[in-house]
Amino acid sequence: MSVLLSVDQVTKRFGGLAALEDVSLTVEAGEIYGLIGPNGAGKTTLFNCMTGLYTVTSGAVRLAGAEVQALKPHQIVKRGFARTFQNIRLFANMSALENVMVGRHPRTHATVLGAVLRCRKTRAEEAGIREHAHELLRYVGLGGKSRGLASHLSYGDQRRLEIARALATEPKLLALDEPVAGMNPNERQQMGELFRKLREGGVTLLLIEHDVKLVMGLCDRVAVLDYGRKIAEGPAEEVRRDPAVIAAYLGGEA
Amino acid sequence: MLDSLRRRPRLAFALLAVLLAALPFIMGFGLGNSWVRVLDFVLLYVLLAIGLNIVVGYAGLLDLGYIAFYALGAYVYAWLASPHFGLHLPFWAVLPIGAAVAGLFGVLLGAPTLRLRGDYLAIVTLGFGEIIRIFMNNLNAPFNLTNGPQGMNLIDPVSVAGLSFGKSLHLFGMKLPPTYLYYYLFLAFTLLAILVAFRLQDSRIGRAWAAIREDEVAAAAMGINTRNMKLLAFAMGATFGGLAGGLFAAFQGFISPESFTLWESILVLCMIVLGGMGNIPGVILGAVLLTMIPEALRYIGDLQRATLGHIVVDPSDLRMLLFGVALVAMMLFRPAGLLPSRQRKREFAAEDGVAEQEQASLYDAKA
Numbered sequence: 001m002s003v004l005l006s007v008d009q010v011t012k013r014f015g016g017l018a019a020l021e022d023v024s025l026t027v028e029a030g031e032i033y034g035l036i037g038p039n040g041a042g043k044t045t046l047f048n049c050m051t052g053l054y055t056v057t058s059g060a061v062r063l064a065g066a067e068v069q070a071l072k073p074h075q076i077v078k079r080g081f082a083r084t085f086q087n088i089r090l091f092a093n094m095s096a097l098e099n100v101m102v103g104r105h106p107r108t109h110a111t112v113l114g115a116v117l118r119c120r121k122t123r124a125e126e127a128g129i130r131e132h133a134h135e136l137l138r139y140v141g142l143g144g145k146s147r148g149l150a151s152h153l154s155y156g157d158q159r160r161l162e163i164a165r166a167l168a169t170e171p172k173l174l175a176l177d178e179p180v181a182g183m184n185p186n187e188r189q190q191m192g193e194l195f196r197k198l199r200e201g202g203v204t205l206l207l208i209e210h211d212v213k214l215v216m217g218l219c220d221r222v223a224v225l226d227y228g229r230k231i232a233e234g235p236a237e238e239v240r241r242d243p244a245v246i247a248a249y250l251g252g253e254a
Numbered sequence: 255m256l257d258s259l260r261r262r263p264r265l266a267f268a269l270l271a272v273l274l275a276a277l278p279f280i281m282g283f284g285l286g287n288s289w290v291r292v293l294d295f296v297l298l299y300v301l302l303a304i305g306l307n308i309v310v311g312y313a314g315l316l317d318l319g320y321i322a323f324y325a326l327g328a329y330v331y332a333w334l335a336s337p338h339f340g341l342h343l344p345f346w347a348v349l350p351i352g353a354a355v356a357g358l359f360g361v362l363l364g365a366p367t368l369r370l371r372g373d374y375l376a377i378v379t380l381g382f383g384e385i386i387r388i389f390m391n392n393l394n395a396p397f398n399l400t401n402g403p404q405g406m407n408l409i410d411p412v413s414v415a416g417l418s419f420g421k422s423l424h425l426f427g428m429k430l431p432p433t434y435l436y437y438y439l440f441l442a443f444t445l446l447a448i449l450v451a452f453r454l455q456d457s458r459i460g461r462a463w464a465a466i467r468e469d470e471v472a473a474a475a476m477g478i479n480t481r482n483m484k485l486l487a488f489a490m491g492a493t494f495g496g497l498a499g500g501l502f503a504a505f506q507g508f509i510s511p512e513s514f515t516l517w518e519s520i521l522v523l524c525m526i527v528l529g530g531m532g533n534i535p536g537v538i539l540g541a542v543l544l545t546m547i548p549e550a551l552r553y554i555g556d557l558q559r560a561t562l563g564h565i566v567v568d569p570s571d572l573r574m575l576l577f578g579v580a581l582v583a584m585m586l587f588r589p590a591g592l593l594p595s596r597q598r599k600r601e602f603a604a605e606d607g608v609a610e611q612e613q614a615s616l617y618d619a620k621a
Contacts, residue, residue, distance in 0.1 A: 074477045
């Protein structure tokens with residue numbers, strides 16, 4: 001398998017506080033990779049560094065071999081790395097369909113002139129955007145809810161919509177920040193099925209999760225962060241038995 | 255009546271076209287020729303409001319210095335088509351140049367303000383508007399560029415194929431004064447602007463602007479180049495402003511910095527807010543109302559003179575008072591504007607919805 005994403009000794013400091021210290025990890029194409037760790041361990045900070053929202057203090061992030069840590073978020077999306085947010089960030093006053101249609105932006109080309117003249121090419125592209133968006137909504141199980149306002153959707157559906165919107169950018173790698181937080185076991189199981197379906201569709205998944213059971217059942221490999229450092233990485237079963245992980249994370253609950 | 259028209263859009267369209275074509279004659283014969291001039295200004299303000307709406311309504315960037323672009327368009331027109339520099343280029347060359355210069359300044363203003371949002375952006379743009387006005391006011395020395403506070407006059411009127419809009423046109427035994435001719439010219443540009451604005455809104459670009467307005471971080475995470483899209487919004491809005499400015503200069507034949515005060519910026523913003531931000535019919539309505547009402551108020555002065563013999567309340571004071579009352583009433587009763595866009599309505603209604611829901615569940619609990 002080929003390495004899709006590699007994080008190489010990334011450090012991120014906010015003033016004197018080191019949120020991430022020398023974190024390295026690699027995600028291979030086609031796997032579901034889990035990132036776990038207690039609250040405040042730096043998981044979301046790492047996500048933000050990888051997707052261009054934060055600039056790293058030092059270190060490198062490579063996507064399919066090319067360094068991306070200096071790129072802007074929209075450039076990283078264009079290279080096939082999309083994400084969702086921990087605290088859902090939908091365009092609340094747009095319909096579900098419009099939200100997904102926005103996601104088509106980096107894969108479409110209409111310019112001001114094209115939009116104003118509305119030539120055949122633009123109209124065809126626009127129809128394509130709409131169709132693709134409908135398809136994605138059906139894919140994540142929101143087929144009948146395309147016209148409803150994003151903010152009127154149930155919590156679980158909002159999570160699904162965020163995934164559909166991210167998928168619209170045609171990512172090779174999709175990073176999901178706590179996608180099942182606040183869901184009941186039934187909903188979690190359904191989301192787990194969606195993740196497997198995504199992987200079968202050729203999307204590599206990187207997910208931050210608190211639900212250890214879900215992570216263990218779903219992820220091929222797992223990395224554990226604690227206080228901004230990676231304390232373990234490997235197949236889920238191994239990591240689970242790692243004494244350092246038990247002490248830092250699972251131990252707290254036992 | 256309205257319903258049957260809605261079912262027959264073609265008929266409605268034809269009726270509207272006839273009405274717009276006949277409007278100056280109706281106003282001219284019914285209320286006097288000075289009202290045709292008011293109509294011309296209504297169209298100019300509609301053009302301005304549609305331009306500002308792209309910046310404020312679509313992309314959500316609060317711009318309080320918008321009139322600077324109007325000023326730039328007007329001054330570029332005056333420089334290139336008046337005795338000031340002895341240049342008399344035709345209007346079809348001058349107008350695009352003016353619009354392009356304004357658009358360029360839109361980008362120049364946009365670039366340093368990209369990181370600013372809300373109040374901070376408003377302050378900077380407000381400053382920009384004032385800087386342009388003060389420049390125009392003072393650039394008569396060492397080199398006389400703008401003729402300072404005296405302004406520039408004898409600006410060439412628009413002239414198409416030998417037909418000068420500055421003189422009355424005799425057509426089929428009818429005399430059409432310049433105000434009528436400019437009405438049709440402005441109408442053409444305004445309709446074009448409306449078309450452009452509608453099409454932009456309902457496109458990939460319009461969606462990107464809306465996304466930035468809703469959540470800039472999420473927009474960037476959806477692959478939208480927020481910097482370029484914001485600059486584009488500034489440039490598009492400024493271009494419309496510059497176009498309106500050029501038309502204004504040609505129409506008036508005289509411009510001075512006095513026409514481009516902060517008050518004008520605020521007036522155009524009020525049109526958008528009053529009419530319904532982001533919604534073109536609303537913006538048009540706002541521009542029409544806020545241009546017509548002050549003119550109508552002049553009659554109150556005449557009325558006072560006729561009944562009381564002298565003026566007790568100055569109509570221009572009354573105008574400000576009514577403005578204030580109207581805006582306060584708006585905030586209370588129609589916070590999203592007179593004709594709000596679908597989205598704005600939701601934004602303002604969202605909290606009500608939650609409150610109602612809570613109320614409803616409280617009642618349920620009691621019962």
